Amino acid sequence: MNSTKLTPLFLFIAMLFCGTSQAQDVFITNTQNRNFTSLDGKWEYVVDAYETGGMGGMPVYKNAVPKDKSDRVEYGFSRGKTLWVPGSWNVQHPELSYFEGTIWYRRTFDKVDISEGKRYFINIGAANYMATVTFNGEVLGKHEGGFTPFSYEVTDLLKEKDNFLIVGVNNSRKADYIPSKVTDWFNHGGIIREVKLIEVPKTFVNNYFIALDKSTLGKSTKQIQGKLEFTGNTLPSKARISIPELKVDQEIIIKNEDATSFTLNVKGLELWSPKNPKLYQVHIQAGDDTISDEIGFRTIETKGKQILLNGEPIFLKGICLHDENPLRKDRANSSEDAKLVLDWAQELGCNFIRLAHYPHQENIVRLADKMGILLWEELPLYWGIQWGNPEVLKKAKAQYKELINRDYNRASSIIWSIANETASIPDRNAFLGDLADYIRTLDDTRLLSAAIKKDQELDGHPDSVYTYNDPLIDKLDIISINEYLGWYGGAPEETRGKTFKAGFEKPIIVSEFGGGGSARILC
Known part of the structure; x- marks a missing residue:
């Protein structure tokens, strides 16, 4: 009879990913208006250089501490090595500037006022990209997606003293992720938004x-x-x-x-x-x-080539924005970060902002409600997505559901965008068509758009008329185009003669335009 002997490393990986029962991920909305304890601040961390989650057969989430100098604990946290949460690890330590891989975070705390009639959840606003969440030595679950919130229940694990929350975050880029391997924004890693211990009734x-x-x-x-x-x-x-x-x-x-x-x-x-x-x-x-x-209560719809807010035509004047604090050069994660950029947008005369190219922090959406700024929100369904992979479609639906759950009640959010600069091929058309139908089942109070490509894909072509007949437009309320005349081809005398034509009676948003610039000059 043949038998297989498991090595300590294999045993550990089996424990980490298979051997521990996982809690159900529960969506909890409006977390800032519930009873909660903030777990933000300095967290200890350890870099998982070998992507094993521990060494010597002991997983790091077990939080082992050597009893004496002879006790064999090969992998763990050392006090004094810390990262701020929320925040990306890239800007906090020079050696982590371009790190892509797994870092384990640890936060210890006491909870002395546990109520028998209450339930407790760990809520993480976002962690980029794959998060393994553990509490007091038990794996709660894994969450995929770098920009949407998630929660796990810890009621039965919570103690009055010496609780330890350990979260492993991996920001590696993979072909079957959303976004895929190639983007044109910086890949901030880590726990990038707030962490809370939420207290709620039994039901x-x-x-x-x-x-x-x-x-x-x-x-x-x-x-x-x-x-x-x-x-x-x-x-x-x-x-x-x-x-x-x-x-x-x-x-x-x-x-x-x-x-x-x-x-x-x-x-x-x-x-x-x-x-x-x-x-x-x-x-x-x-x-x-x-x-x-x-x-706030409003309606948004289209009629012919017009966008109607509360039944009246509105002209959108806006900018594209990344979810960063441009002064701190880190992911935005606070109301102050949101106010900084929204104030600038209003000074420019904007009534509209495209939150590119992924879900931004909830603070900016809530503040836009108060300031009266209309928003476009989107998932990073960008270049290189595996359109023919049904598992990737499941991921897109799950991440969009989390975004809609979070922002459905925000009046400022008026557009869900489902793609940016993606070529029209059968697999892509089927994927995005299915996603569009799914989003409409969750939310019929907003408009659907996507930044589509022109029929002439080569830049600098001699045609004077750019045309847009992507079959995906059938699924959309608004046609959106990214166009960089005068930058990607086209001298001034050429660009003045260009015109645009779409074979659909729908509103058009110029979702990107302009040109590049030297960061050294801009800063």
Whole structure:
């Protein structure tokens, strides 16, 4: 009889990825308005140079500490070696400037006021790109995607003292990731957004979707459509929705364990717009759970070649923006970071910003609500995506669902974009068509777009008319084009004669234009 002897390294990898039961990833919206303990600050770290997660058969997430000088612990954390969270590791230590691989983070803390009737979740705003989350020596799960939030429950693992949260983050680029191997932005690695320990009741409203019914736009009594989602074993029988300023206080019967829909009739509603970014305090109470949010109500749609906000044509004037603090040269991760760039945009006269090329921090979307700036949001479905790989399509749907869950209630967000500069081929068309249909099942309150290529793909071609007939346009509400006349080919006398033509009666956004510049000159 043949037998296989497992080496210590193989045994360890089996423990890390197979042998430990994983908690379910639960989406929790509006985390800043819940009871939470911030876990931001200095975290200890260790570089996983061999991508093993530990040495000598002992995984790093077990947090082993040698009992004496003879105790064999080959791999672990040493005090004094720290990284700030949130933040990318690339800007914090010179030796990590261009590092791509895995770094393990450790945060220790006490929690002395554990309540028997509560549940506790670790919430991470984003970690780029693959995160392995462990708590008190147990693997909670793995999350893929560098820009969207995720949570794991730790109720049964939480102790009054000496808790340790250990997270392994890998920012390596791979062909079946989103984005793929090639991008044109810096690959910041690490835990790039806030980390919280969230406290909620045994059953709670983990998400809600609230928006104005556009069919009632011109009526004196308007309708607000909503849906509540719950997490918990025993659902409350009733919920209550109140909007004090509108004198709304309505009881809702909870009938469905997956989601409960409701309709509110309101009078005197002020519509949200850049000129009047009106937000209302909305309160939700269900059982022992109470959550509040500031929500604006608006409609966005198209008619022919016009974009209509609240039924009126609007001309979008804006810029493209990366999710970075340009002074600190790090990923943006705070309200102050958001205010810096949004103030600059308004000084330029912008009413619109393309959040390129991936989901930005939630703070910027919430602040745009207050400042009256319209937003385009997108996933990094960019160059080199494996369009024919069904697993990549699953990843795209999962990441878009997380983004929609996070930002559905934000009035400023008006466009979901599903691709940037991708060639029209059958696999790509099927992939993006499927994704477009999926997004519409989750959210019919926003417009769909994509930055598409012209029919003439070679730069500097002699044609005076650029045409756009990508079959993907059938799935879109808005045609968006990236064009760099005068930079990628075209002297001034040539560019003045160029015209653009699309075979569709749809609005057009120039989603990118301009030219490159020397960073040394700009700085």
